[in-house]
Amino acid sequence: MASSHPLQIDVVSDVVCPWCYIGKRRLERALALAPDVAVEVNWRPFFLNPWVPREGMSREEYLVTKFGSVEAYKGIAGRVQEAAAEEGLQYNPERVQRQPNTIDCHRLIHWAATSGAAAAMKQKLMELYFRDGGDLTKPAVLVQAAAGVGLDAHEIRARLGTDADVDLISSQAREASSKGIGSVPTYVFARQYAISGAQPPEQLAAAIRQLAAETSGSV
Template identity: 70%
Template sequence: MSTLKPLQIDVVSDVVCPWCYIGKHRIESALALVPDVPVKLNFRPFFLNPWVPREGISREDYLTQKFGSVDAYKGIAGRVVAAASEEGLVYKPELVARQPNTTDCHRLILWAEAIGKAPEMKQRLMELYFRDGGDLTDVNVLVQAAADVGLDADDVRKRLATDEDVARVSADAQEASEKGISGVPTYVFAQKYAVSGAQDPNLLARAIRQVSAEINAQAAE
């Protein structure tokens, strides 16, 4: 049993951000490189596209508004698809038909956190979106995703029909923005050091070991 104080890592990200999809895999790879360092990994909400309405919009409209045209995104998408593939991940942008507002996705991650399944919930939502082209504005898709990781489907359906935790998720995302986080993923170590971008696992592993050593040295003083 480790006597080290666990290092808190807050991963600020959004489920429809492809670099966050890649970044989640990289932070998990980094953790595997430092198995002797105790870590508490938290997933915190961020709205990559806060202007998208709660009901979502068509992917074509989204790409036109954000990038100027559907074709303008293709070059960008190609680079991200290749980067995802290098991590063993699948991104099929051509399957995505609808761009969601991710408030409900972040609520599901929060509710999954209560049963220790936040990483699984986030992964499931990302796989649905990036790999399968799933419609994350469809309540049936969200309920099934929640059930897939162990949440009660009927309970989730009822909670999604309310405004439960909408204000909390929005406040958490706003707090990240107020702290200066504008690009995601951002990894915040011990609530004091931030590393932005889907960094190489080796770099992240070094940061984990370094900050863990620092906070434990401080705790021993």
């Protein structure tokens, strides 16, 4: 039904955003509902908490800073857990001990994209954080995660020790903000149309079909 050119979908999100975790699964379900539409999915960086220091911080300090108290987050967490469970995902916030700055996570996703493993890298990092309470501030954890999706552990360890692509990731995140993206996940279709929030798969699938049809004549 569509053009020979795939519909480009840029997903602006962060690995520590629980609704991005859920939204990724819902996008996958949406794509399964529209299997005849060719798409190209790109994972774009966003810093949900740009004020978290590069070395990260304790989860308790983070929750107090952002929500006022640890208790204040429990109600929010309960709703997220229910939504995650509906998608077959586990969200175990009580396991998280460290709140990371996510620039290194986004670097891993960027590097994984060269071998077509960006989605797998993002999923691995999200599962480590949300399901297992993994400490994404530790280079060893990141290296192991990267190796788990087929990246070379020695190369990743060396690159994480440098500032490689820090400026690139930072500029991409700033660009998203400059375009008015303030909540994530945000799905940008054909670089023109944006939908924010972890929308139901059926709504995303309908949008994918409609926009693929609308843009097929202009490419």
